[in-house]
Amino acid sequence: MKPVFFNNLEFKEIVQKVKELVQESENLPDEGVRDYVTSLLKYFDLLHREPLARILEKVEAENPELSETLKQDYTIHTLVELYDFHKSEVKDTE
Numbered sequence: 001m002k003p004v005f006f007n008n009l010e011f012k013e014i015v016q017k018v019k020e021l022v023q024e025s026e027n028l029p030d031e032g033v034r035d036y037v038t039s040l041l042k043y044f045d046l047l048h049r050e051p052l053a054r055i056l057e058k059v060e061a062e063n064p065e066l067s068e069t070l071k072q073d074y075t076i077h078t079l080v081e082l083y084d085f086h087k088s089e090v091k092d093t094e
Helices: 008-026 031-062 064-071 074-082
Strands: none
Touching: 008 031, 008 074, 031 064, 031 074, 064 074
């Protein structure tokens, strides 16, 4: 599968659309569907949060210069912010 790359504007639009969809899901009329979507989003978050924390931890520990370079990339910086990761919050998991 060929990787997909978005420019910063396209990525901003994706982030905005996700935010809109999450807000819409909070107002779904069916409580069961609303709870299902909330649970799905929670586990989707957890599925990505743990490996992302480990990746950031490894990069910061083994190549702090790369860590700083990555933070200059808009999409990477946005992802790190979305998961509320800051250098001091990434802990050793081993």
